[in-house]
Amino acid sequence: MRKLLILVGALFVVHVALLFVRPSGAAQPPAAGDALDIGIVFDVGGRGDKSFNDGAYNGAERAAKELGARVRFVEPGDGSDREAGLRLLAAEGVDLVIGVGFIFTDDLTQLAREYPNTRFAGVDYSVGSDKDGKVILPPANLAALKFRxxxxxxxxxxxxxxxxxxxxxxxxxxxxxxxxxxxxxxxxxxxxxxxxxxxxxxxxxxxxxxxxxxxxxxxxxxxxxxxxxxxxxxxxxxxxxxxxxxxxxxxxxxxxxxxxxxxxxxxxxxxxxxxKGVDAAVFDAIKRTKENTFKGGIYQFGLAEQGVGYVxxxxxxxxxxxxxxxxxxxxxxxxxxxxxxxxxxx
Amino acid sequence: MMTREKFEEAVLPPVVALLVAMLVGDALILLFGQSPGAVYRMLLEGTWGNAYGLGQVLYKATTLTFTGLAVAIGLRAGLFNIGAESQLAAGGFMAAVVGLAIPAGVPALLLLPVYFLAAALAGGAVGALPGWLKARFGAHEVITTIMLNFVVLALLNYLISSRFKVPDTLHTRELASGRLPRLDAFLPAFHGSAANVVLLLALAAAVLVGWFLFRTRAGFELRATGLQPAAAEYGGVKVGRVWWHAMAISGALAGIGGLNYVLGYKGYYEEGFATGAGFLGIAVALVGRSHPVGIVLAALLFATLSQGGLAVNALVPKQMVDVLQAVVIIAVATSVPEVRRLLRGFRRSNDA
Known part of the structure; x- marks a missing residue:
């Protein structure tokens, strides 16, 4: 028992010592400021699919290079993390929060109502319709990025x-x-x-x-x-x-x-x-945020807009x-x- | 009363495990070129540092407490219930299906027992089946619960996608009545977090499980069966019955955990609403040493890691926190007597 206690003590001392190590080039936690802050939440297990989610990632990386945007990526661990991820970013006051995938539809709608001064965008956001088949528009600060x-x-x-x-x-x-x-x-x-x-x-x-x-x-x-x-x-x-x-x-x-x-x-x-130009759509939304021309609503990207095509x-x-x-x-x-x-x- | 040695034996392994995990975390963070102090501070600030983060931790810990207690009941009876994942989903699903049939305007307090029963019965049934198979045919519960996970999750999957879902989503309609208030109804600071009054149910369940295990005759029989089935049988315990009863209780506890999401958070059942919470329950039970107090603490620990993973996502990949969880589990698992006993049991049944 005594040996175990000594072990605990030793481990603790090493740990505390390591806490004070500060490697050169360590990033400071991002704080909301004048810079263009963008947050992107992927779906569970989405990153690395080499198509859809990675397209959003590439669009954001391009925005970071060309527009100087500071982009934060959040990868949820389970279903309830989707809302938590969006909320975390909205609460930190980032300028634009993007949810990647149809599954974010409900959470984005709810958060856009709760944070009317934050901009939101949903890739493949599914626009609902009421009983008469009329389209229910998303909130005014939420852009539904849809593709034909x-x-x-x-x-x-x-x-x-x-x-x-x-x-x-x-x-x-x-x-x-x-x-x-x-x-x-x-x-x-x-x-x-x-x-x-x-x-x-x-x-x-x-x-x-x-x-x-x-x-x-x-x-x-x-x-x-x-x-x-x-x-x-x-x-x-x-x-x-x-x-x-x-x-x-x-x-x-x-x-x-x-x-x-x-x-x-x-x-x-x-x-x-x-x-499917997910990268272009994401980049475009970030660009419009920077230029202060961001508007909610439904955005359709088809052949005419070069939102889809073939290689x-x-x-x-x-x-x-x-x-x-x-x-x-x-x-x-x-x-x-x-x-x-x-x-x-x- | 607990003697000092017993206390140290119960508490030291998890503490050592946690320290080892934190050291591995230090090393990983340094590899990513970040400062361990900064990352851990961010993790704490994002979880216990503000009311919203704390609320999220409490929400996650609620589900984990239920699945942890479920696995612990099994472990105490000498059974390894790997099926909490599907028992949890079945409980949430049944509560939602029953709820869909109830019209609006019925008071929540009146409905709570109905939902409670629905979730417990569904989870309990999924748990009892492997227990009965073991008692009747000697089928190993590890195999049957794992297999049943696939069967039950696929069945729920089918029912949701073919019958119950709202088009373009993966969830059912919202329940018309019976939703339980979130914590922000009493404490506005919790605004936005998913924590809700099912939290109190989880604490009550922990107390009840403790009372059942250590203060009742049935609990004594259950523990005796877990320690030494042959001796228990000799002492007049019907071991087969204890097995399937234990699995039924275990499944019911996991099933009730589904209420946390269905009644407390979203008000509907969604495909994959708590993916992984059932399996994490195994870790919670092991780290918590199958003791209700330990389980509540372990649930809080794993919930903190899970929510903290989101908070530190800006500095390090989320996988770092997954690694921390895994290290805690491995370190504890190697030192916990329950696991050693189970491994011994395995070896014995393989030799036979």
Missing amino acids: EEEGSYLVGSLAALVSKSKKVGFVGGMNFPLIQKFEAGYIAGVQHVCPKCTVVSQYAGVTPEAFRNPGKGKELALSQYQQGVDVIFHASGSTGLGVFEAARQTGHLAIGVDADQYAEAPGYILTSMV YDEHNKALIPAAVRAQLEQIRAEIIAGRIKVPSSR
């Missing part, structure tokens, strides 16, 4: 159908809910626009956010689709899609990435990526013939001009 994913998906759907030899293309979604169904609807419409006889095999990885983090399931779905004769798969499933790429590489078929340019995940097997560069040029590329640009122009109506639900 169906427009970008329409383009990659057309591309998939034009490139497919078997006239059978696939779709792998993450969580089965309206946001991802938008991708699916646009994709199917795009396929049928250029190839009415093509068939689309469409599957989802699950019904909870877990479905966005399940590469094993993604690979399983993709393998079975390739087995059925599908030769191009578009995924909209977060890191579940990494399994789709793995299946593409293994069977020598093509896959289409989502949210960010995912070419590097499986070079040679990624036909293109349907990019065409030196990496995947070889996979997309010039004639196909010309046809896609034609379709893009027609969507922007409103001559093609893209459905956003099944």
